[in-house]
Amino acid sequence: MEEQIVDVLKKSQLSVTDSRRKILELFLQADSAMAHHDIETKAGEKFDRVTVYRTLQAFLEKGIIHTIPTPDNSVKYALCKDNCEQGHHHDDHVHFICKICGITTCLDDVHVPEIKLPRGYKTQQTEVVVSGICKECS
C-alpha cells in the first residue's frame, strides 16, 4: 500500500508529503466517494483544513481523483481508476447514490450512454448520477 501511494504521487510529479500520503491512503482504503468533510474528519486532527483543500485540488489537477455532482449538491470525491491524464479526467462510468445509507459509489462497469443533443450543441462530457437503493440496503 505504502509503495503504491508513493508510486502514484511520483507518477503525478507530486512531492511525497505526509498529508498527501494520508489522504491518498484514505481514498485507496475507501470503497465509496468521500465528501470534503469526511476526509477532514478521517484524516484526524493532523492536518489543517486548508491543506486538505489544497491536496484535493492537486489530486484533481493531476487526475488522481474526480468529483461527483450530487442532487443535494454536496461535493464528493473518488479515485480515478485509470486512463485519467493530467487535468483531463475521462469519466465514462455512472455514479450511484443510495438514499438509505447515503453512500456514493462509482459503478465502474456501467458506462454512460451517448446522449443525442439538438442541432448545434456539442457534447464534451456527460455525467450520470443515479439515486436509489444500493445492493447492501435492498
Next chain:
Amino acid sequence: MEEQIVDVLKKSQLSVTDSRRKILELFLQADSAMAHHDIETKAGEKFDRVTVYRTLQAFLEKGIIHTIPTPDNSVKYALCKDNCEQGHHHDDHVHFICKICGITTCLDDVHVPEIKLPRGYKTQQTEVVVSGICKECS
C-alpha cells in the same frame, strides 16, 4: 404574467407575498437555470438573503422548481415544466451546461435514458448533466 404567478402560487397552496411573486417572476422570465446568488442579485436589495433561501426551499418542496447538480457543484435552480407534484419532482429531461457562456439549461425534449444497473441496485431517479458548447456559442 402577474396572473400566472398568482395562479402558480395558489395552486401550490402558498400565500402570495412580494418575495414569492418576485422570485417566481425571475424564474418565469429566465431562459436558463439560476444559482442562488443570481437570484439574490436579480431580486435586487429588496429581499433578505434568508428570505430567498426560504422561498427557494418552499418552491422546491412544492415542486415549482428543481435543482440541477453541476460538475463544479454550484447549486442551480430551474422551473419545473409540468407534472411535478408536491415534493415529488419528476425529472425526466437532460441538463446542459455550456463551458463557454456558463449557462445551464433544461433540454426538455431530451429525455434521460434508462440505465441498467447491476443486480441488487434499484433506481429511483436518474440525473444526466451534459457539458459542452451550446447552440449560441458554437
Next chain:
DNA sequence: CTGCATTTTGCAACATTGTTGCAAAATGCA
C-alpha cells in the same frame, strides 16, 4: 371592510465552507 389567527419576513447571531498571503517547515536534489 375590519379584526384576528396564522404565516412570512427581516434581523441578528451563528455555523459551515472555501479562499488568500505569508512566514516557517519539509521535501528532494546536487
Next chain:
DNA sequence: TGCATTTTGCAACAATGTTGCAAAATGCAG
C-alpha cells in the same frame, strides 16, 4: 549535508447556509 523550491499551518477573511424570535404581512371569517 546544504540549499533552492515546494508545501504546510496559521490568521484573517469572504461566501454560503441555518436558526430563533419579534414585527409585519397575508388571508379568512364575519
